Amino acid sequence: MADLPPVKRRISLTWLGLLPFIAFIVLFLALPTMKIVIGAFQRPDGSFTLSNLAGLFTPTILGSYWISIKISLASSAIGCLVGFLMAAGMVLGGLPKAIRSPLLTFSGVASNFAGVPLAFAFLATLGPLGLVTMFLRHEFGINLRAMGFNILSFWGLTITYLFFQIPLMILIITPALDGLKREWREAASCLGASGAQYWRIVALPILFPTILGTFALLFANAFGAVATAIALTGSSLNIVPIMLFAQIRGDVLGDPHLGYAMAFGMILVTGLANVIYILLRMRSERWLK
């Protein structure tokens, strides 16, 4: 670009202001991602193939995707439900106004409190010697372990992920609940609708795109979470991020291009979830503005 003739240069001066940004995005976001996507379709010698993707369909890798998807589905579904109920209680349930600001601030903190420390917090609570585990055993004689609960498991991970899923839902759904107009409720009750009918016929259909969209966002959020899972379970639970981490670290599958394929699969899943989120987000903004 430096050797363009001066005339052309004057014309393109405006977008040149974006050059540093474009360079940054290309070098540290676009190219690395493309390298992964293209690598997923390449043999080690550079020729193109579909065998890497076919390699994903082994029981181990397919199983890891399945566990990952299940954990992401469970934690985002429960996160959406609980987050919605808490936000609805706060906005519409007649709780004191004073609860709102602390809850939103805490949600801001908690939705950023992922990673290794979060895993420790749950180990200290629901782990073998954790606060709640010991409390239940000493006070009520309930032995969580004997009942089959283990923090290093599907449900353990799901419960841990809820710590950042619920707050994220609260943060996103609160403005939407604020956007429900009083008049709609009044109009519904003038026409003789009960509270349940108002929710089923008016409010929920309006909120539905936001809820479903947030569900997709939470799903992607859980699917990409690495640090919490590694710190919590070590490598005892074969979810995709942990498999990929081990693959990058030590090439455990013996085939670097299988790593590309796994990473490509992750982009595919989170990308799809985000497309759903964006589409539904645009739909919901029609009503809630």
Place this chain on the structure above:
Amino acid sequence: MTKAASWAIMILGILYFVLPLWGMVEFSLSMRRGVYSFDAYTAVLSDPQFRQTFSYSVLMALLTILFGILLVVPTAFWVQLKLPRLRPLIEFITLMPLVIPAIVTVFGYIRLYNTSSWLPLTGTTLGTNFLLVMGYATLSLPYMYRAVDTGLRSIDVATLTEAAQSLGAGWVRIIGQIILPNVLVAVLSGSFVTFAIVMGEFTMAALLNRPAFGPYLQLMGANKAYEPFALATIAFVITWACMGLIQLVTRFTKHTKAGR
């Protein structure tokens, strides 16, 4: 929703959020048998590795913030002033790090910039540190850009720029001395979020083999009994402090505006 049901779900929710934090703090204080003590914290704070990894992460966070400001403020300013039609596109691009998992991005870095590639950044310590800062800048881009963009929308960029230009100011001066002070609160909010993200980040630092706080936390978790919980408490306090500071600067500026 009835009031009783609202209270019930709220209390259950709060219980769910408080218990893990309580458990974490309780554990971190119970290193000495039978009594609460700060032994775990003393042990952690006197560990040279803690100091090294912690200060390494602080340094990386500050470099990331500096780079983020230098990258995002001029870009957002330029888009607002000259290329408003590109705004949705730029905003979309800045959200991409939320779509592409960090582990995928850093995998791409390792493959793209390894020792046998055209730009062997991972070959030297300096290069790897640079790569890590770029990675952190990518992770914080959605938050930084949003904050700055929102800040810019609340001021009249065009008029300020024209006024500065007619007084003979160049671009560097306009951005550094006119625009930046006007969006300082937004920049600070973005910086605190970046700080919180970088201090707790694990994946990128671990895969690039850098001695950061996140990998150290994980290592301690695998090897020690009480110290990890003290470290986790410290990490939580840092996150909390960053979010608190954002609220503080926002409130602070609201006051100055009301006083005018």
